[in-house]
Amino acid sequence: MNTQDSLISRTIIVIDKYGYEDLSLRRLTGTLGLTTGAFYKHFKNKNDLYEKVAIELSKNFVNSIPLHKGASAKQQLLIIANYFCKYVEQHSNLADFLFFNPVTLKVFSTKESKYDFLNKISSLIHKLNRKSNVSDHEFFIQIWSFIQGYAALIKNKIVKYDETLVEKTLNEFLK
Template identity: 40%
Template structure:
């Protein structure tokens, strides 16, 4: 039973790495694994539930992959994260589009390790500010990284480390 769920999750992650996640049909996914749609529904309520659970897994993997350290200098750590995410958008565009742009995340910090870590870094870089100020800073940083990453993914621009660094420092008022 658990192996089937893991197989579905892992296959979905493989597919997401190779193509736009919105193009994945449930029927094609289940057929490729050799299970029925009924077997799928024993583990997931629907495709959105599958994407939500995949998002949680990928959030954990991204945190580990980026070697995110919430105890490090928060400005340096946020810059490192921004740079690495932009490079991942360049090198793994479909995977990053799913991680950063799919709607299943909905900024749910409790289940998404990556978002929680970013928020903790923002609180450390902005310790005297109130929660509303930190939320605004998070949205500004997140919007820049997502937007710039999407431009890189779509070939509109190439990654520019100086641009990322200057923008991050302006947002952090450094």
């Protein structure tokens, strides 16, 4: 593993433990055992690091989801929803970083994504969207808003995950 990859991996650990919102570059480099000068040898700025961290997190996230090769697009989306809700409960700081960080939020408004997770969700939603009056983008917003909102309720211990409810809701979207 090269130095840049090592810094990305260690940054993921720091964000998981402390969150990203109040993480200054000075504190981050100190936690990583670097000077700010050494940091700038590998990254243009903190946003550059955050973008690379988000790409790595997205790749790790998708590769960790136990998707079955023969599963339908609907079954895969249900597996992802289940995995995501559990992930948010266990790694809320990383989930906040990956899905609500201003650096990563820019990606949601672009057509070409560097994030494996976003690409996987978009691909599944394209396969599931049979509605002529709803674009894939609108359908993505509907489904992903539900999944993220439901995960936030679980994270805040307002509800417990109910796989049946998620499936019923997805079925309503698919009508």
